[in-house]
Amino acid sequence: MQHVHKYQHFALDKNANIINIHDTDTTGKQQYFCPYCRAEMITKRGNIRQWHFAHKTDKCSYDNYLHSIAEKMIMDWFNRQETIMLVMKTQEKCNKYGNCIFYSKEHCQRETTSQYNLKKYYSKCIQEQRYGDFVADLFCERNGKSTEPLFIEIFVTHECNQKKKNSDIRIIEFFIQSEEDILNIINSSRITEGYMVRLYNFKRKNTLGDKFAQSFQKYVLYPTMKSYVDRDRYTCKNYNQHRKGIYEISMPYDECIPSFINSGGFYTVGKVKAYLDGYLKKDCQLCKWQTTDFSGDSFCKLYKKCGNPKYCKDNDAIQCSMFRKNEEFINNAIADFNNHIKNDFIEIWP
Template structure:
């Protein structure tokens, strides 16, 4: 989280106009109040100590101060700024045509991508510590839209997390965990996200997104895909590429599939490929023999000879019986 204020307490105070001010903007003779206890605070602006606000007389709970200051920070931001960005994680489902190369052997790739919202577009009214008349609950900050029934609760968590009652209401809730001055600074200046603020959200699920292009963070990116062909003399040829290196329609699923495909399935796929490449059966090939089974990287079991043979054995084999 940004900021270097973890070692400084009471960096914020309220002005006479009930606005939150940072010690960096304070003036020596200004009048300031504590956001927590509402008692006077004095700006300490010396050169030798870190600048901060000091209570004039009262002894204030630091937890109460953090809670109230954080509420004011997010409230005034939503009240005064045109754009307040919320970023949540959205599941992106890959529907790339090249996923067909997996032949059902690998699950399609789902990754998390950012879902960004402008809270000021979603909600046009912001209220501080206002009861929700529909639920009877009082969030720290209530966001509503006067043109719809949309609403959202913003909660500040210092020592007490969001109540079960609020969560079970079904209302979307954004809960910010605040433990230091730096967390308040983040609420004022940073994108509202898990990465930049300590954010937990409830009842706020972005709709999954379907994409038709391979995702940059594809979990299958390094899967090896074998691409097969047959030479003019009938020999099989194979080269392997990583899935991420394919263009979407570069090869046909009839001649390309995962390197790790089980041998029994590879045998069937190779036979289908040979049938398309050599429909007249010009080239004798053990793959097309009724006695062949258990393909293993160029070798098969010959159930007639009871031996392991190379697939090219058929060219000189008197027992060769092509599949019908």
């Protein structure tokens, strides 16, 4: 694995304490050691290159060095902190999700966070401790208990193995690629789940909220037999209130995905359904004699023969004795409707 910064800026003093190169003794009398191989290090404090430690003889792996100082520095940080807030991802769901037929993961839940003070539960952290079949990079013992520990794993070149992930032991895995990554951890009092911090086997408590609202569209048929689709005033919270028509169809609405586009849209399907359910008696759009001209305007094929108004928008279908239902058109629309309700709910009233 390639690292941007190869210099080793940390070493151990004779008491096994981590020392920054900028805090080293200038007399040359103190000895320093590699955190991984324990070989003696010398200080490089010149005027050209950045100050760093170097092995006196054979150089060891930078990855191993990085893993070792991460263990030591994170352990020391954990043990001296009074508060460490773990910020973990959870889900907030609509508080009506349990009895709502329109509940969907996409619209009725969202990712949020919850946080816990780890030091309330774990006060002591030690390196390389065995627990059952596993050895933790850092082992955090639960207060007053020998069971339910917390593992902190350091991922430099190898992530936590699957068997350990499946063990039900709570694990925090830090993805470490540089000394800066370690400093970002120990210079904070928070551990936030994300790309650099992975959590395994933590219980996540979902929360409930009342601020979810799906957009709805409603087909409304009035007593006058006029109808329209309202896409502005309704949501999942009010679609079943303030009834205005004799027949209504309500459904969730996504303006980016038109409903029933293959059969003319929701307005057309609403008419077909109202007609088949016996509420809409006649409608020019459902008549076999309707067609369109070159400009796309609908007109009646029988306007010359029967004296009907040419354009259907001028025609009162209720009074038309020549109305004949368009079987193919109606069958296509209702098939589209039936396919939709296999996977998505629609409310029909009454």
